[in-house]
Amino acid sequence: MSNHPKRKLGGSALEMTPVGLGCMSFSGVYGASDDDAAIELIHYAIDNGVDALDSSDMYGWGHNEELLGRALGARRDKIVLITKFGQVKNPDGGGNLVDGRPEYVHACCEASLKRLNTDVIDLYFQHRIDPKVPIEETVGAMGQLVEQGKVRAIGICEGNPETIRKAHGAHPLAAVQSEYSLLYREQAEEALEAMRELGISYMAYAPLGRGLLTNQYLGMKDLPEDDPHARHPRFAGENFAHNMALATRVAEIAEEKGCTPAQLCIAWLLAQGDDIVTIPGTKRKERLDENMGALDVSLSADDLARISGAVPAGAAAGTRYPAGGMKGVHI
Numbered sequence: 001m002s003n004h005p006k007r008k009l010g011g012s013a014l015e016m017t018p019v020g021l022g023c024m025s026f027s028g029v030y031g032a033s034d035d036d037a038a039i040e041l042i043h044y045a046i047d048n049g050v051d052a053l054d055s056s057d058m059y060g061w062g063h064n065e066e067l068l069g070r071a072l073g074a075r076r077d078k079i080v081l082i083t084k085f086g087q088v089k090n091p092d093g094g095g096n097l098v099d100g101r102p103e104y105v106h107a108c109c110e111a112s113l114k115r116l117n118t119d120v121i122d123l124y125f126q127h128r129i130d131p132k133v134p135i136e137e138t139v140g141a142m143g144q145l146v147e148q149g150k151v152r153a154i155g156i157c158e159g160n161p162e163t164i165r166k167a168h169g170a171h172p173l174a175a176v177q178s179e180y181s182l183l184y185r186e187q188a189e190e191a192l193e194a195m196r197e198l199g200i201s202y203m204a205y206a207p208l209g210r211g212l213l214t215n216q217y218l219g220m221k222d223l224p225e226d227d228p229h230a231r232h233p234r235f236a237g238e239n240f241a242h243n244m245a246l247a248t249r250v251a252e253i254a255e256e257k258g259c260t261p262a263q264l265c266i267a268w269l270l271a272q273g274d275d276i277v278t279i280p281g282t283k284r285k286e287r288l289d290e291n292m293g294a295l296d297v298s299l300s301a302d303d304l305a306r307i308s309g310a311v312p313a314g315a316a317a318g319t320r321y322p323a324g325g326m327k328g329v330h331i
Helices: 035-047 063-078 102-116 135-147 161-170 186-198 237-257 261-270 285-296 301-310
Strands: 052-054 080-085 121-126 151-157 175-179 201-205 276-278
Touching: 035 063, 035 285, 063 080, 063 102, 080 102, 102 121, 102 135, 121 135, 121 175, 135 151, 135 161, 151 161, 161 186, 175 186, 186 201, 237 261, 237 301, 261 276, 261 285, 261 301
Parallel strands: 052 080, 080 121, 121 151, 151 175, 175 201, 201 276
Antiparallel strands: none
């Protein structure tokens, strides 16, 4: 595989190839997962140019980090190891709760280090912002982890511009991780404006619209009944047909460019600025190869304008999460 230029993460010493690997699906979030197959894929990813792995203590409630801890071994130093804290199981079985108290930050870090079988986390994110705790207190505690050498750099997820500014004032953020794709970009662009003033990188999750912008669903009238994406409004009922029409436009441009829709979408995203990196998730080698292939797609200014016009900002039908989940984003 050709060697691709790395991108710096904010003002930190960390840098990564602009396409990393989101590991959430290894913990049964999108259907059954097999630990041995996941470890094999992680090894394959690292051996084929992926140098950033994104986990969270919430993915499988510890399972995902333990899996990475088992998988990394001698490959640990080859990657930027990313994990997150802050989401808490709801005892009532409802949507997750959030805890941003400083003592919780420290406890979570210790637990994650143990599960990941490492002595330092490269990039540590607050997974969701806790409205009950001033962001400066949470980030202040995260800054202490940096001073203690347990964490190399920090970030927050799903912050709005005001929250990002406050957090960065408490301790410099290397990155903010939020959803960003051709399909959902208004909030991302709003946050990005503030981040660029402060020199913070954007780590885009769901860069393929949770698979909606890939060739996986093209031509389908309805979502297959057993598809685990069904809980997302963008896949529900008439929203699916509306969004598939947008995905079809993307696929047409991709065909002209001689690449796949996924590659076109990642290349478009990375062309929005060299302060943007992506962490698409997959369980399959061929999808991983496809995503990495986006780094070889070059788009002209005309191409970029045409792609942006094919799926104008705000064109997607359905919110990014079900109603409960929307309360925790861009706050």
